[in-house]
Amino acid sequence: MRYTILCYGNEDAVGSWSKEQEAEVMAGLEEVGMRLTKAGKLGMSLRLLPTTSATTLRKTHNPPLVIDGPFAETKEQLLGLYIIDVNDLEDALDLARQLAVANPHGAYEIRPVLAYNPDRRPDRTS
Amino acid sequence: MNDESWINMALTAARPQAVGALLRYFRDLDLAEEAFQDACLRALRSWPKNGPPRDPAAWLILVGRNAALDGVRRNRRLEPLSSEEAISDTDDVEAPLAERLDDADYRDDVLRLLFVCCHPDLPHTQQIALALRIVSGLSVEQIARAFLVSDTAMEQRITRAKARIAKARLPFETPGPAERSERLAAVASMTYLIFNEGYSAGLDSARARFCDEAIRLARMLLRMFQTDPEIMGLTALMLLQHARSRARLDKAGEFILLDEQDRSLWDQRQIAEGLALINKAVRHRQSGPYQIQAAIAALHARAAHPNDTDWKQIEALYAAFDRMHPSPVVKLNRAVAVSKVSGAAAALEMIEPLASDLASYFYYHGVKGALLSQLNRKNEARIAFNQAIALAKSPAEATHIRRQLDNLERESGA
Numbered sequence: 001m002r003y004t005i006l007c008y009g010n011e012d013a014v015g016s017w018s019k020e021q022e023a024e025v026m027a028g029l030e031e032v033g034m035r036l037t038k039a040g041k042l043g044m045s046l047r048l049l050p051t052t053s054a055t056t057l058r059k060t061h062n063p064p065l066v067i068d069g070p071f072a073e074t075k076e077q078l079l080g081l082y083i084i085d086v087n088d089l090e091d092a093l094d095l096a097r098q099l100a101v102a103n104p105h106g107a108y109e110i111r112p113v114l115a116y117n118p119d120r121r122p123d124r125t126s
Numbered sequence: 127m128n129d130e131s132w133i134n135m136a137l138t139a140a141r142p143q144a145v146g147a148l149l150r151y152f153r154d155l156d157l158a159e160e161a162f163q164d165a166c167l168r169a170l171r172s173w174p175k176n177g178p179p180r181d182p183a184a185w186l187i188l189v190g191r192n193a194a195l196d197g198v199r200r201n202r203r204l205e206p207l208s209s210e211e212a213i214s215d216t217d218d219v220e221a222p223l224a225e226r227l228d229d230a231d232y233r234d235d236v237l238r239l240l241f242v243c244c245h246p247d248l249p250h251t252q253q254i255a256l257a258l259r260i261v262s263g264l265s266v267e268q269i270a271r272a273f274l275v276s277d278t279a280m281e282q283r284i285t286r287a288k289a290r291i292a293k294a295r296l297p298f299e300t301p302g303p304a305e306r307s308e309r310l311a312a313v314a315s316m317t318y319l320i321f322n323e324g325y326s327a328g329l330d331s332a333r334a335r336f337c338d339e340a341i342r343l344a345r346m347l348l349r350m351f352q353t354d355p356e357i358m359g360l361t362a363l364m365l366l367q368h369a370r371s372r373a374r375l376d377k378a379g380e381f382i383l384l385d386e387q388d389r390s391l392w393d394q395r396q397i398a399e400g401l402a403l404i405n406k407a408v409r410h411r412q413s414g415p416y417q418i419q420a421a422i423a424a425l426h427a428r429a430a431h432p433n434d435t436d437w438k439q440i441e442a443l444y445a446a447f448d449r450m451h452p453s454p455v456v457k458l459n460r461a462v463a464v465s466k467v468s469g470a471a472a473a474l475e476m477i478e479p480l481a482s483d484l485a486s487y488f489y490y491h492g493v494k495g496a497l498l499s500q501l502n503r504k505n506e507a508r509i510a511f512n513q514a515i516a517l518a519k520s521p522a523e524a525t526h527i528r529r530q531l532d533n534l535e536r537e538s539g540a
Contacts (some may be wrong), residue, residue: 010182012349013138015342021131052361053402054347068406069352075181105132
């Protein structure tokens with residue numbers, strides 16, 4: 001069963017990390033990530049630039065409206081996501097808990113994947 | 127990362143918003159800072175136990191305000207207010223407060239806090255010191271070390287600056303749109319001053335961290351003013367310049383020219399963010415000095431090799447910049463781009479009229495010397511380089527010119 005783990009956190013706080021703190025968290029996540037990849041559970045993952053770099057296309061207008069910034073103004077922002085392949089929710093939670101040890105702040109939203117379309121362009125591996 | 131360092135980071139991140147709101151509430155900078163300190167101490171006790179609140183700034187504002195009022199009431203032997211345990215981080219307590227302090231309030235609070243630091247009576251270094259102390263929460267010792275003065279001297283400077291601000295009327299009324307954009311412009315230029323203070327610091331890490339701090343402040347401004355293309359430009363400009371930080375100094379702390387930098391050391395993440403922001407800004411078709419400078423930095427960042435640099439476009443951007451803000455220094459920069467596109471002779475012709483304006487400017491003589499030596503006018507080049515060395519402000523600048531002089535002599539000898 002495929003799930004995504006959507007990583008939420010306070011981007012101001014993440015932006016206040018020193019280089020050392022950032023490196024520590026990333027190294028921790030990398031270690032857990034490698035372990036889970038070898039176990040065949042972790043697929044692709046991605047980390048997003050801050051929401052200040054985001055642009056939103058509001059489709060409720062005709063023509064759609066281009067707005068600077070993220071769609072939703074929230075206390076915690078979407079920072080990145082993982083795609084995982086596990087047996088069930090318990091398994092997914094267990095995996096999320098392992099990631100949380102390396103990065104204990106903010107929240108993980110665990111959402112089952114309905115449809116998964118891999119990158120179908122030629123010469124792409126992921 | 128342990129709990130304490132996480133909490134300290136959350137406190138740093140929430141500081142501008144919290145101190146800004148407390149300043150609005152108490153209308154006194156010292157009292158606002160004290161209230162915030164108080165709230166921080168309580169957070170360090172309460173958060174490890176109860177978990178961090180979802181909105182640290184709202185928590186700190188509420189607790190800081192109550193703590194300060196508590197102090198006032200205790201002095202008057204009145205009923206104390208509830209302690210921070212009673213107003214823990216449950217959402218139902220926080221929500222009404224968070225609603226009352228909506229984003230527009232926060233925005234004006236933070237802007238005001240930064241704006242009071244830009245008081246025009248204060249010299250630039252004091253503006254910077256004050257902003258780093260009040261907004262960023264750096265300690266007096268940290269700032270003193272960065273400015274190479276004693277702790278006492280820095281303490282006095284900050285106290286004097288605060289006294290000066292207190293004497294001037296603090297702008298507490300909600301600003302109108304025109305006033306808000308004036309404040310934003312002042313705050314943006316102070317943020318860039320902080321960045322440049324760090325950028326010019328060389329290997330001095332006490333000051334080099336100012337760059338990170340300025341970028342953090344700019345991201346915060348951009349989150350509050352998401353549609354302002356100049357704030358996008360400012361943030362992009364600093365990110366793109368800071369991306370080169372690992373490549374632009376050698377081990378001795380000497381500056382390495384752009385052409386000679388190891389571009390693999392450039393920070394691709396900062397470049398990506400900078401390019402994304404300048405890309406967004408351009409859509410607004412409302413050019414401004416930060417955007418133009420960022421666009422120039424973006425063209426350098428895009429070139430994998432110095433020879434790939436789009437000098438033609440850079441020249442056009444400097445020309446636009448000079449039309450917007452005519453200045454001999456911008457013309458000098460433009461001339462450097464011209465020398466790459468049309469050759470040294472054309473560039474030399476451009477900088478000749480600047481001679482009197484830039485007579486005491488190190489870079490003018492450096493550029494002139496380089497152009498003259500490209501044209502093989504060695505004697506004149508030597509004179510220009512010697513003038514540059516006499517005007518160099520740092521050993522690194524002098525060394526850089528001396529190296530070019532050595533090349534000149536070597537070629538003469540050959």
